[in-house]
Amino acid sequence: MSDQPKPFAVDIKQLKSRPKDTSPAAIQSVDRAGEQHGFVARDATARRGRPPSPRTGQVHAKVLPHIADEIAAEATRRGVTQGILIEEAWALYLTHKSGK
Amino acid sequence: MPVVVIASPKGGSGKSTSAVLLGTELAHAGAQVTMLDCDPNRSLSLWGERRALPPRMTLLADVTESDIVKAIQKHDADGGIVIVDLEGVASRLVSRAISQADLVLTPMRATTLDATIGARTLALIGEEEEALGRSIRHAVVFTMTRGIESKQHRGIEASLGGQGVDIVQPALMERAAFSALFEFGGDLRSMPAQGRMEEAIKNASAFAQAIYQRLTEAAQ
Numbered sequence: 001m002s003d004q005p006k007p008f009a010v011d012i013k014q015l016k017s018r019p020k021d022t023s024p025a026a027i028q029s030v031d032r033a034g035e036q037h038g039f040v041a042r043d044a045t046a047r048r049g050r051p052p053s054p055r056t057g058q059v060h061a062k063v064l065p066h067i068a069d070e071i072a073a074e075a076t077r078r079g080v081t082q083g084i085l086i087e088e089a090w091a092l093y094l095t096h097k098s099g100k
Numbered sequence: 101m102p103v104v105v106i107a108s109p110k111g112g113s114g115k116s117t118s119a120v121l122l123g124t125e126l127a128h129a130g131a132q133v134t135m136l137d138c139d140p141n142r143s144l145s146l147w148g149e150r151r152a153l154p155p156r157m158t159l160l161a162d163v164t165e166s167d168i169v170k171a172i173q174k175h176d177a178d179g180g181i182v183i184v185d186l187e188g189v190a191s192r193l194v195s196r197a198i199s200q201a202d203l204v205l206t207p208m209r210a211t212t213l214d215a216t217i218g219a220r221t222l223a224l225i226g227e228e229e230e231a232l233g234r235s236i237r238h239a240v241v242f243t244m245t246r247g248i249e250s251k252q253h254r255g256i257e258a259s260l261g262g263q264g265v266d267i268v269q270p271a272l273m274e275r276a277a278f279s280a281l282f283e284f285g286g287d288l289r290s291m292p293a294q295g296r297m298e299e300a301i302k303n304a305s306a307f308a309q310a311i312y313q314r315l316t317e318a319a320q
Binding site: 007008009010011012013014015016017018020021022026027029030031032033034035036037038039040041042043 | 102103109125126128129130131132164165166169170173176177178179180181189190191192193194195196198199200202220223224227228230231232234305308309312315316
């Protein structure tokens with residue numbers, strides 16, 4: 001006879017799920033019960049407004065005044081930022097450089 | 101799958117340590133265990149990133165207030181156990197998780213502050229039982245206890261017991277191996293020896309058995 005206790009083993013047949021109410025009404029009543037005891041919503045709510053632009057890279061190019069005016073006018077006409085025109089110009093430059 | 105929600109609005113009460121010990125010991129004993137990390141501090145995720153999860157364990161991170169009920173429901177099926185580790189604040193996430201629990205476990209250090217703040221969880225459970233029209237089993241486990249119980253510990257235990265609160269025996273003692281779980285990951289059996297490992301394993305295993313017994317009783 002050994003004095004060693006029997007190793008702990010889980011009988012998975014004993015592990016039964018019990019039905020729980022997940023209806024919106026039940027959750028609402030749980031939220032109300034929680035609020036009475038100070039268990040309130042703490043998740044950050046979504047920010048309102050326009051999502052932040054991915055265009056955060058800054059270039060510091062000075063161009064001749066008439067070219068600056070033309071770039072500004074073209075951006076206004078197309079309803080885009082001047083940065084988009086610079087990106088397009090850069091893409092054209094790369095294409096030209098690669099000889100395609 | 102029985103759902104064990106580990107809840108206390110008090111930070112540093114031993115929720116994540118209790119969750120990892122419970123999960124790893126139950127998985128070692130043959131249960132399929134799903135751990136839900138709902139704590140923005142991501143304690144369980146940090147543990148899970150240290151090394152591969154022990155066999156039969158799954159860890160889901162970043163569960164929030166809006167998806168907690170669905171996340172529990174998705175994994176709540178026969179044959180395994182879901183363990184939900186919550187943040188140490190009073191939040192809607194906590195109250196929603198409790199609504200889906202088969203057992204709410206409140207870890208508590210044997211101090212008046214922990215007992216006072218932890219008691220808010222017990223009050224909330226009572227309120228939710230009324231709102232949902234079903235009983236939710238709950239228990240308190242003392243954590244980080246010493247070999248010799250303090251007078252304060254005995255007083256708090258007697259007070260809770262007198263109010264009919266179910267107290268898990270054994271308590272989780274203060275052990276180097278328990279805190280080292282978050283340094284090495286895995287379970288007590290796979291980590292390098294830390295202090296008196298045999299005693300630590302015995303303590304954790306007995307704790308898990310006590311919880312398992314409550315889960316099987318709740319299912320009957």
